[in-house]
Amino acid sequence: MIADPVNYGSDVSTVTTQADSIDTNYAAVYWPWLKVPDTQLGTQRWVPPSVALGGIYAFNDKVAHPWFAPAGLNRGGLSDVLMAKDRLTHSERDTLYEGRVNPIASFPNGGGKPTFVIFGQKTLQVTPSALDRINVRRLMIFVKKQISIFANSILFDQNVEVTWNRFKSLANPFLASVQT
16 A cells, blocks of 8 residues: 655655554555646646556556566656655655655756656565565565465365365466566
8 A cells, every 4th residue: 555644745754753653564655745747637736646656566567576666767767747845855865764754756867857766665564574665565465366366276175185286286386486
């Protein structure tokens, strides 16, 4: 889940305080708010980061896999963003990331328009572990979903070695492909 815990105009301190009140590896927070074109009305709108992040996750999965980080210049570029509410300094990006908030950074571009990039992939999990990274959580969700499909295909079959082998013949090639 992509969470938007703060309103438009909030600052770094407010967003990190809000993120600090949540402890889960099933959600992530991004900041700051973004200005995007509203093509239906022919105008521009300030929107919370979650509006743009769904597209980033979809693009990441299209060009890579769920277990790749939906961040950085290759998979985390926000091409439709016109402006970020705040241009973050290096220090502010560090403060946000340490506070489990993924910064949206802006960098100069040769064409004059800045490039906006997701510059982190932390979940809101407090305890440091592999699951405090978005790509690891998304990998686990993906694997669990696929293994459930395989398990459902043998549901109510006898608990015997033939059934176990059938399950392994489905699950092992899938897991090997993920590992590769």
